[in-house]
Amino acid sequence: MSPPGWRIRAGILPLDRPILLGVLNVTPDSFSDGGRHLEPGAAVDHAWRLVEEGADLIDVGGESSRPGAAPVTAREEWRRIGPVVERASELPVPLSIDTTKHEVAALALEAGAAVLNDISALQFDPRLADLAADSGAGLILMHMRGEPRTMQEDVAYDDLMGEVKADLAAAVATATARGCGRDQLVVDPGIGFGKSPRGNVALLARLPELATLGLPVLVGPSRKSFIGQLLGVPVEERLEGTLAACVAALDRGARLFRVHDVAPARRALDLAEAVRREGAGRLSAASAPVGTGQG
Numbered sequence: 529m530s531p532p533g534w535r536i537r538a539g540i541l542p543l544d545r546p547i548l549l550g551v552l553n554v555t556p557d558s559f560s561d562g563g564r565h566l567e568p569g570a571a572v573d574h575a576w577r578l579v580e581e582g583a584d585l586i587d588v589g590g591e592s593s594r595p596g597a598a599p600v601t602a603r604e605e606w607r608r609i610g611p612v613v614e615r616a617s618e619l620p621v622p623l624s625i626d627t628t629k630h631e632v633a634a635l636a637l638e639a640g641a642a643v644l645n646d647i648s649a650l651q652f653d654p655r656l657a658d659l660a661a662d663s664g665a666g667l668i669l670m671h672m673r674g675e676p677r678t679m680q681e682d683v684a685y686d687d688l689m690g691e692v693k694a695d696l697a698a699a700v701a702t703a704t705a706r707g708c709g710r711d712q713l714v715v716d717p718g719i720g721f722g723k724s725p726r727g728n729v730a731l732l733a734r735l736p737e738l739a740t741l742g743l744p745v746l747v748g749p750s751r752k753s754f755i756g757q758l759l760g761v762p763v764e765e766r767l768e769g770t771l772a773a774c775v776a777a778l779d780r781g782a783r784l785f786r787v788h789d790v791a792p793a794r795r796a797l798d799l800a801e802a803v804r805r806e807g808a809g810r811l812s813a814a815s816a817p818v819g820t821g822q823g
């Protein structure tokens with residue numbers, strides 16, 4: 529069982545319903561929305577739209593992590609997201625910062641960000657854990673083998689979920705050794721990061737194994753290429769696949785979802801959650817001793 533809430537800088541975020549992180553990529557080259565929100569005003573407008581559609585957090589990123597993407601410097605990353613983070617701190621929902629760089633994370637926390645989303649799970653810069661520990665920010669630890677430039681070159685694993693789980697357990701140990709509370713941590717199997725299409729499906733299927741780490745689980749299948757490969761659809765036709773992957777993940781224990789299309793995800797996941805709860809209620813009623821719960 530994952531804990532009932534996630535401690536982020538803005539307080540405790542209850543996990544009693546699916547939590548949606550709306551994606552705001554302030555990049556010229558993100559795989560599905562690159563170049564659309566480069567101008568700060570347009571980016572903040574988009575963030576407001578995501579909030580109106582039901583986002584619980586906005587995840588702001590300034591460096592694409594698509595396979596083969598070239599890295600950017602901390603200076604360039606902050607040049608892209610700094611003006612957006614500063615203006616978006618007026619939003620009614622907390623901001624998550626998708627970065628692997630200590631310098632960018634520190635500036636974002638100064639500007640009021642509440643969560644650090646590290647796609648390298650502390651492999652690139654473990655000082656992100658020090659920042660989370662000191663500030664009380666939430667910390668998302670996502671699994672990736674290697675780095676974005678080369679991660680799709682070798683997608684063979686002996687035991688994919690076993691390795692993902694062991695790597696994330698090691699990242700959790702690093703984070704707690706550097707002072708983070710377990711209640712600040714969320715784990716993510718890293719859909720699309722150094723995995724084959726079948727590997728991504730296997731990760732979703734075996735998600736309950738990741739939940740045994742005892743931390744909330746986040747997934748980010750939104751518009752990713754495994755959906756394109758499985759369904760034979762281009763990036764602009766991956767909504768149904770995204771929703772199906774999210775619902776499958778919810779049924780297997782995920783509580784947080786990083787998505788571009790917030791409104792449809794809100795509806796799909798709220799409906800799936802209602803069914804899940806009803807099922808859980810029936811199960812516990814069936815296993816309750818005779819004579820209880822009948823009024």
Ligand code: HH2
Pocket residue numbers: 551553555557558559560589591592593594626645646647668670716718719746747748749786
């Ligand atoms: N996926 C992407 C980026 N950040 N963070 C987490 N925690 N989980 C994910 O699955 C995840 C992530 C990649 O998607 P996107 O931001 O749309 O593309 P790009 O990296 O090209 O900007």
